[in-house]
Amino acid sequence: xxxxSQNLPRSLLNALRKEAPRQLRLHDGEPCTTIASYNVHKxxxxxxxxxxxxxxxxVCELDADLVALQEADLRVGSAHSLLDLAALQRATGLSPxxxxxxxxxxxxxxxxILARHGVVHxxxxxxxxxxxxxxxxxxxxELKRVPLRIIAAHFGLLRRSRSQQASALVEATHSVIxxxxxxxxxxxxxxxxxxxxxxxxxxxxxxxAVLPSFPSRYPLLALDRILARPQEMISSIExxxxxxxxxxxxxxxxxxxxxxxxxxxxQAQVQPDFx
Numbered sequence: 001x002x003x004x005s006q007n008l009p010r011s012l013l014n015a016l017r018k019e020a021p022r023q024l025r026l027h028d029g030e031p032c033t034t035i036a037s038y039n040v041h042k043x044x045x046x047x048x049x050x051x052x053x054x055x056x057x058x059v060c061e062l063d064a065d066l067v068a069l070q071e072a073d074l075r076v077g078s079a080h081s082l083l084d085l086a087a088l089q090r091a092t093g094l095s096p097x098x099x100x101x102x103x104x105x106x107x108x109x110x111x112x113i114l115a116r117h118g119v120v121h122x123x124x125x126x127x128x129x130x131x132x133x134x135x136x137x138x139x140x141x142e143l144k145r146v147p148l149r150i151i152a153a154h155f156g157l158l159r160r161s162r163s164q165q166a167s168a169l170v171e172a173t174h175s176v177i178x179x180x181x182x183x184x185x186x187x188x189x190x191x192x193x194x195x196x197x198x199x200x201x202x203x204x205x206x207x208x209a210v211l212p213s214f215p216s217r218y219p220l221l222a223l224d225r226i227l228a229r230p231q232e233m234i235s236s237i238e239x240x241x242x243x244x245x246x247x248x249x250x251x252x253x254x255x256x257x258x259x260x261x262x263x264x265x266x267q268a269q270v271q272p273d274f275x
């Protein structure tokens with residue numbers, strides 16, 4: 001009979017032993033900005049309550065300059081909005097970086113990017129392959145006078161779909177030489193050769209820097225990720241575990257502190273690939 005330690009991946013075993021870290025320090029250097037990713041679970045908390053205001057309060061707690069949200073639309077019949085974005089902007093200074101499709105929907109297939117003081121140059125909506133309707137937002141912007149590409153995505157539940165979706169994002173972004181951040185709910189907790197995200201290597205990293213973020217009351221699985229190209233941009237990654245975050249959604253937010261001086265010079269060269 002195999003022991004539990006032989007059957008479970010190390011990240012899950014550490015979480016069960018209550019050894020999972022809440023923060024990873026990756027590179028030296030003084031960070032100058034904070035970004036975050038948060039699957040808001042259609043604003044339904046672990047207590048079963050639908051409460052968009054509670055989710056907005058968690059976003060305020062993050063105090064980030066850019067936040068990628070997943071499941072920001074309620075998809076029963078036609079999609080419609082959940083969050084009061086005007087109130088959130090007044091409270092945080094965060095506003096959508098792309099034009100919303102209508103006054104009933106937010107984001108693209110549930111993905112929404114909010115930024116503070118970002119100068120947006122272009123936005124691309126990408127349909128991701130797989131059995132489920134999944135998508136990603138690719139946004140070129142300047143954040144604190146540094147040109148960046150932000151990819152916000154929500155990968156599928158099936159392993160094969162996630163592998164295809166990782167390949168699709170690499171293909172969609174390979175023509176641009178620009179510092180890039182990929183963040184979102186990638187639905188993958190495995191690391192090393194067992195991960196469905198291997199197609200992202202060596203393009204983005206650190207692939208194996210995982211912090212459990214799901215389920216929010218007792219996080220065991222590192223479903224939510226923040227990756228970069230080059231990965232030296234990321235000084236640290238942490239899970240936001242406030243009392244409110246543990247109940248507002250079934251996922252905890254994750255956030256990364258970026259040292260943009262790593263990519264500030266020389267200025268990135270961009271080959272436009274948007275229609």
